[in-house]
Amino acid sequence: MAIMTPAALQAPAAPPTPATRRSRLHRREHMAAAAFIALPVIGFVLFIGYPMLYAVYASFTRWNGLSDPQFIGLDNFVAMANDRYFWQAMGNTLYMMIGIPIGLLLSLVLALALNRKMRGTTFFRTVYYVPVISSLAAVAILWQWAYNGDFGLVNQTLAIFGIEGPNWLQDASTAKPAIIIMSVWKGLGFAMLLYLAALQSVPRHLYEAASIDGANPVSQFWHITVPMLRPVTFFLVVTSIIGGSQIFIEINIMTPEGGPEFSTASIVWYIWQKAFQYSQMGYATAMSVVLGILVFVVTAIQFRMNRRSEFSIE
Amino acid sequence: MKSRIIATIGAVAVAGATLTACGGAGTSAQGENEITFMFRGNDAEQAAYEAAIAEFEELHDAKVNIIMTTPDEYATKLRASISGRQIPDVFYVDPGSVQNYVRAGVIRDISESVEADVDLDNVWAYGVDSYRFDGELMGQGALYAMPKDIGPFSFGYNRTMFEEAGIPLPDTDVPYTWDEFIDVAKELTRDTNGDGKTDQWGTGLNVAWNLQSFVWSNGGDWLNEDRTEVTVDSPEFIEALQYFADMSIVHDVTPSKSEADTLDTYQRWMQGQIGFFPVGPWDVPTYEQLDFDWDLIPYPAGKTGETATWVGSLGIAVSETANNPELATQLAIHLSTDETAQQSLVDAGVQIPNLLDMADVWSTSSTLPPDNKKEFLDVATQYGRALPPATTSDAEWYDELWRNIDPVLDGDMTAEEYLTDVKPRMQELLDRANAEANNG
Numbered sequence: 001m002a003i004m005t006p007a008a009l010q011a012p013a014a015p016p017t018p019a020t021r022r023s024r025l026h027r028r029e030h031m032a033a034a035a036f037i038a039l040p041v042i043g044f045v046l047f048i049g050y051p052m053l054y055a056v057y058a059s060f061t062r063w064n065g066l067s068d069p070q071f072i073g074l075d076n077f078v079a080m081a082n083d084r085y086f087w088q089a090m091g092n093t094l095y096m097m098i099g100i101p102i103g104l105l106l107s108l109v110l111a112l113a114l115n116r117k118m119r120g121t122t123f124f125r126t127v128y129y130v131p132v133i134s135s136l137a138a139v140a141i142l143w144q145w146a147y148n149g150d151f152g153l154v155n156q157t158l159a160i161f162g163i164e165g166p167n168w169l170q171d172a173s174t175a176k177p178a179i180i181i182m183s184v185w186k187g188l189g190f191a192m193l194l195y196l197a198a199l200q201s202v203p204r205h206l207y208e209a210a211s212i213d214g215a216n217p218v219s220q221f222w223h224i225t226v227p228m229l230r231p232v233t234f235f236l237v238v239t240s241i242i243g244g245s246q247i248f249i250e251i252n253i254m255t256p257e258g259g260p261e262f263s264t265a266s267i268v269w270y271i272w273q274k275a276f277q278y279s280q281m282g283y284a285t286a287m288s289v290v291l292g293i294l295v296f297v298v299t300a301i302q303f304r305m306n307r308r309s310e311f312s313i314e
Numbered sequence: 315m316k317s318r319i320i321a322t323i324g325a326v327a328v329a330g331a332t333l334t335a336c337g338g339a340g341t342s343a344q345g346e347n348e349i350t351f352m353f354r355g356n357d358a359e360q361a362a363y364e365a366a367i368a369e370f371e372e373l374h375d376a377k378v379n380i381i382m383t384t385p386d387e388y389a390t391k392l393r394a395s396i397s398g399r400q401i402p403d404v405f406y407v408d409p410g411s412v413q414n415y416v417r418a419g420v421i422r423d424i425s426e427s428v429e430a431d432v433d434l435d436n437v438w439a440y441g442v443d444s445y446r447f448d449g450e451l452m453g454q455g456a457l458y459a460m461p462k463d464i465g466p467f468s469f470g471y472n473r474t475m476f477e478e479a480g481i482p483l484p485d486t487d488v489p490y491t492w493d494e495f496i497d498v499a500k501e502l503t504r505d506t507n508g509d510g511k512t513d514q515w516g517t518g519l520n521v522a523w524n525l526q527s528f529v530w531s532n533g534g535d536w537l538n539e540d541r542t543e544v545t546v547d548s549p550e551f552i553e554a555l556q557y558f559a560d561m562s563i564v565h566d567v568t569p570s571k572s573e574a575d576t577l578d579t580y581q582r583w584m585q586g587q588i589g590f591f592p593v594g595p596w597d598v599p600t601y602e603q604l605d606f607d608w609d610l611i612p613y614p615a616g617k618t619g620e621t622a623t624w625v626g627s628l629g630i631a632v633s634e635t636a637n638n639p640e641l642a643t644q645l646a647i648h649l650s651t652d653e654t655a656q657q658s659l660v661d662a663g664v665q666i667p668n669l670l671d672m673a674d675v676w677s678t679s680s681t682l683p684p685d686n687k688k689e690f691l692d693v694a695t696q697y698g699r700a701l702p703p704a705t706t707s708d709a710e711w712y713d714e715l716w717r718n719i720d721p722v723l724d725g726d727m728t729a730e731e732y733l734t735d736v737k738p739r740m741q742e743l744l745d746r747a748n749a750e751a752n753n754g
Contacts, residue, residue: 060749064414064418065393065396065397065416065418066396066397066414066417066418066420067418067419097331150577151577170571172720193566231699256386257516257716257717260720261717261718261720262717263558264716272390275393276390276393277389277709278708278709278710279393279414279708
């Protein structure tokens with residue numbers, strides 16, 4: 001009883017494909033290609049696909065990470081809705097993403113500056129890139145020292161200008177900004193480098209044409225440079241948001257207890273605490289599933305929006 | 315065409331699987347006399363443990379593979395290795411995890427071997443009992459780990475500071491009352507160089523590690539007897555927390571919050587700016603080098619008139635999956651109670667002796683400070699208690715108390731307001747932990 005759908009009925013019969021005769025060499029190449037592709041695919045299935053599916057399953061269980069998981073339906077998700085720390089951690093994570101636009105703006109300015117022909121650009125490019133290649137853990141420890149209220153570099157510098165700095169990491173009102181400043185500093189070099197590359201690939205003739213038409217440098221910047229940088233901006237925004245939603249190491253090192261009054265606990269930090277300190281793997285996976293879905297949705301929306309505004313230059 | 319591609323993928327998959335299988339077999343092929351030991355600690359501890367382990371290897375003709383982590387990483391790494399069923403044969407457990415590990419079949423009942431080989435009467439009862447579990451309550455029943463150490467959290471004072479200020483030295487046996495303590499602390503708090511800023515304080519305590527003493531000595535506690543009800547809103551508890559907070563917000567005998575944040579009180583104590591400060595055995599090697607005289611005293615006593623403090627402990631457990639459980643158990647026993655091993659650990663200054671007779675000799679013979687070493691032993695034998703979360707199946711309910719306590723310490727909230735507010739949240743977390751433990 002084959003039910004033909006209308007679509008299938010209307011579909012034209014597939015044109016008979018000419019029997020292409022493929023050489024043995026061609027076939028071998030295909031097989032080699034398949035083998036090359038297969039390895040990462042298998043890796044993905046084993047190390048990402050399976051754990052992901054298992055995490056989804058585990059999110060419906062009560063599981064301490066030691067005994068066998070017990071299925072409890074949606075209980076974890078209900079508990080999450082009523083968990084003030086879950087919301088607080090989500091809020092903190094969102095708050096700390098303020099650093100993303102700030103970082104993008106600063107790195108663009110920096111890239112524009114370093115794109116000029118002047119002495120020592122290579123030196124400065126290197127200097128700004130150093131934080132990127134440094135270990136995040138080491139950087140976090142350095143900044144922890146720098147933020148010390150009395151002896152830290154930050155407050156000593158402020159003192160030169162007669163400003164009395166706060167106890168950055170010990171005060172609930174300054175702990176989050178402190179982490180944001182550090183993250184922006186750490187990410188600056190990477191974004192700057194990508195912007196630099198993008199700036200240098202903007203075709204010169206666009207500017208020439210624009211200046212012949214009488215466009216001043218400011219409008220050239222807005223109408224040529226900014227649009228031409230859009231793909232890089234898009235890439236940076238997407239990856240920064242994904243990275244920002246997973247902020248953990250700097251939090252864990254600089255504020256090991258989640259900060260004064262839980263003020264710097266990020267969602268991943270809270271997931272980690274629940275899983276490894278309080279043995280609530282089931283609940284922790286439920287939170288990570290929610291986080292995963294959120295990141296996916298946000299990224300999908302970004303791709304949608306980007307597609308709508310995409311343009312190309314003939 | 316398609317089928318061939320699939321066949322290729324299949325072949326690669328099989329090849330991959332075989333490779334993995336080989337790898338697995340290779341690593342798990344452990345010799346009969348080979349065991350792994352996972353622990354955490356600082357450099358001094360590592361060196362001392364390596365010496366103790368080398369001695370064990372010689373005695374038992376065995377090979378011990380050491381997995382050493384920093385204290386921060388330990389819990390995460392251990393948990394990951396347990397989840398992945400690659401459990402080290404011998405590893406540290408804290409008393410608070412014992413119940414969960416036993417229920418999940420991760421650690422082994424070692425009562426039999428221990429009873430056969432060790433004179434438990436010569437080991438701190440507190441240390442041993444911390445690892446007993448009868449399936450319902452901690453503290454009784456089968457033994458699941460040997461104590462690595464016990465940590466009687468004692469109290470010290472800066473004797474030089476007292477002498478300079480002309481204040482009579484505190485009695486090493488009779489605790490101060492709370493009022494006396496405040497009075498002495500006030501006398502010690504002063505501006506020694508006349509620049510208008512306080513640079514010497516009576517004390518400087520950390521609420522998460524010192525509140526216990528005040529609560530207990532005032533007759534309060536975190537939980538009821540059968541560990542089902544949170545009792546932090548009792549009048550005794552409230553009074554103790556308020557007293558603790560008032561030390562800085564009313565009496566000003568501790569560095570202010572910002573002073574404590576910039577240079578923590580531990581550093582200030584070591585620079586001789588603090589009169590009274592807690593001392594754990596693990597602090598002693600550092601404090602030996604202080605350029606002032608110090609000694610141990612009991613904590614000031616609240617309403618009950620009895621001093622109180624806690625004793626920490628860490629245990630050495632044997633995995634249920636150990637392929638040579640007897641040897642693994644012997645290692646746990648060796649590290650816990652072998653005299654030579656203990657001596658090397660005591661010499662390294664990382665702990666007090668686990669063996670009672672050794673501890674007696676140590677407390678009277680050693681010439682290094684503190685003079686009143688016996689105070690450590692008194693804590694261990696007479697009045698030290700386990701930290702509240704050590705007897706429940708997780709610590710989340712307990713941590714909840716500290717999470718938002720800052721307003722009380724800053725004087726923005728009274729102890730009573732805070733404790734009545736936090737109690738139901740703690741109760742909820744305790745209920746969950748208890749329910750989960752019974753489900754486990």
